[in-house]
Amino acid sequence: MDEVSLKKIEQGVRMILEAIGENPEREGLVDTPERVAKMYKEIFSGLEQDPSEFFDTIYSEDHEELVLVKDISFYSMCEHHLIPFFGKAHIAYIPQEGKVAGLSKLARAVESIASRPQLQERMTAALADLLMNKLNPLGVFIMLEAEQLCMTMRGIKKPGTKTITTGARGIFKTNDSIRSEVLLLMKN
Ligand SMILES: Nc1nc2c(ncn2[C@@H]2O[C@H](COP(=O)(O)OP(=O)(O)OP(=O)(O)O)[C@@H](O)[C@H]2O)c(=O)[nH]1
Numbered sequence: 001m002d003e004v005s006l007k008k009i010e011q012g013v014r015m016i017l018e019a020i021g022e023n024p025e026r027e028g029l030v031d032t033p034e035r036v037a038k039m040y041k042e043i044f045s046g047l048e049q050d051p052s053e054f055f056d057t058i059y060s061e062d063h064e065e066l067v068l069v070k071d072i073s074f075y076s077m078c079e080h081h082l083i084p085f086f087g088k089a090h091i092a093y094i095p096q097e098g099k100v101a102g103l104s105k106l107a108r109a110v111e112s113i114a115s116r117p118q119l120q121e122r123m124t125a126a127l128a129d130l131l132m133n134k135l136n137p138l139g140v141f142i143m144l145e146a147e148q149l150c151m152t153m154r155g156i157k158k159p160g161t162k163t164i165t166t167g168a169r170g171i172f173k174t175n176d177s178i179r180s181e182v183l184l185l186m187k188n
């Protein structure tokens with residue numbers, strides 16, 4: 001995000017503050033537009049990234065069994081209301097042809113795909129498709145569990161509700177016992 005874009009955000013935030021009846025020049029708020037612009041640059045940084053690059057280096061490892069990284073925490077921004085949804089991502093795949101990703105790259109992909117205006121379903125599918133494309137595994141299974149603040153702190157106001165989304169590809173779509181196994185491991 002360049003200087004011009006940051007200034008645009010600052011102007012927008014100043015207008016919002018005025019519109020809600022606040023004084024953007026008062027001491028506590030005077031630096032707020034600049035802070036918010038910096039914050040947006042950070043939390044939307046995924047828009048300037050291509051998460052597929054995290055999988056340009058893959059390892060050759062003779063492991064054709066399940067790999068599961070669970071409880072990857074994430075924060076994203078609901079694109080309908082621009083307030084956060086946040087929770088945990090669980091990522092499972094079964095490599096084939098010895099193609100294995102560095103484990104941290106799975107968490108980097110979550111971070112990058114979360115760091116843009118998002119919907120939980122799209123984020124889930126994007127992770128599943130990314131791993132299918134880059135690793136060509138036997139299958140991928142993604143689960144995201146999140147609290148959507150637009151449902152809990154405003155609107156219908158149902159604190160404690162959680163949204164769970166899954167994305168199954170390859171063998172996880174066709175083989176019930178492998179799917180059950182991964183679901184059990186994710187929920188334990
Ligand atoms: N499917 C899906 N819906 C989402 C997600 N995040 C927010 N929403 C929903 O997007 C919808 C937007 O509905 P609108 O009627 O356009 O907006 P609204 O008047 O603010 O709706 P309420 O939230 O019901 O007050 C709401 O039902 C939200 O719960 C998401 O990640 N996935």
Ligand SMILES: [Zn+2]
Pocket residue numbers: 078079080081082083150151
């Ligand atoms: Zn929302």
